[in-house]
Amino acid sequence: MTQIMANLEEALSSAASRPPAFKTPSMKAPECFDGTQTLKVRSFIQSCQLIFHNDLENFSQDRKKVLYATSFLIGRAAKWIEPYLSNLNNQDSSYLFHFWTLFESQLFTLFGDPNEFRKAEAESDSSRMKEGGHVSLKISDVRILV
Numbered sequence: 001m002t003q004i005m006a007n008l009e010e011a012l013s014s015a016a017s018r019p020p021a022f023k024t025p026s027m028k029a030p031e032c033f034d035g036t037q038t039l040k041v042r043s044f045i046q047s048c049q050l051i052f053h054n055d056l057e058n059f060s061q062d063r064k065k066v067l068y069a070t071s072f073l074i075g076r077a078a079k080w081i082e083p084y085l086s087n088l089n090n091q092d093s094s095y096l097f098h099f100w101t102l103f104e105s106q107l108f109t110l111f112g113d114p115n116e117f118r119k120a121e122a123e124s125d126s127s128r129m130k131e132g133g134h135v136s137l138k139i140s141d142v143r144i145l146v
Helices: 002-017 040-054 062-070 075-086 100-111 116-129 135-145
Strands: none
Touching: 040 062, 040 100, 062 100, 075 100
16 A cells, blocks of 8 residues: 555656646648749748747757748749758858748848838838828838838
């Protein structure tokens, strides 16, 4: 009987020291990005970010984030990343894989709409002129671009 009590106490104390097992719900993987449609770069990045925020444990490092996003690049976008992938183990030439913000910025620069910021500003200006316009939506568009 004392052995049973000792085993029970041991099981309870080890269970109390472990955090509860919690698994975040799985999310749909981002659609593959081929670099041909400038309007899709933002949704690709946002899809990746949702997954990163949903699974902070697995995406705690920028390198993991960039490698994950890279696995969904096809076509022109895949051709762009190829030279970086071939030098993945070379610390100096694979700098892009160590900084998510740099990777994100490169995607926007190479495959995004170069006039996106100007368009959002122009829409914001014209919305201010309209009575009852939703300027706050346009302002949020400009903030996202900055």
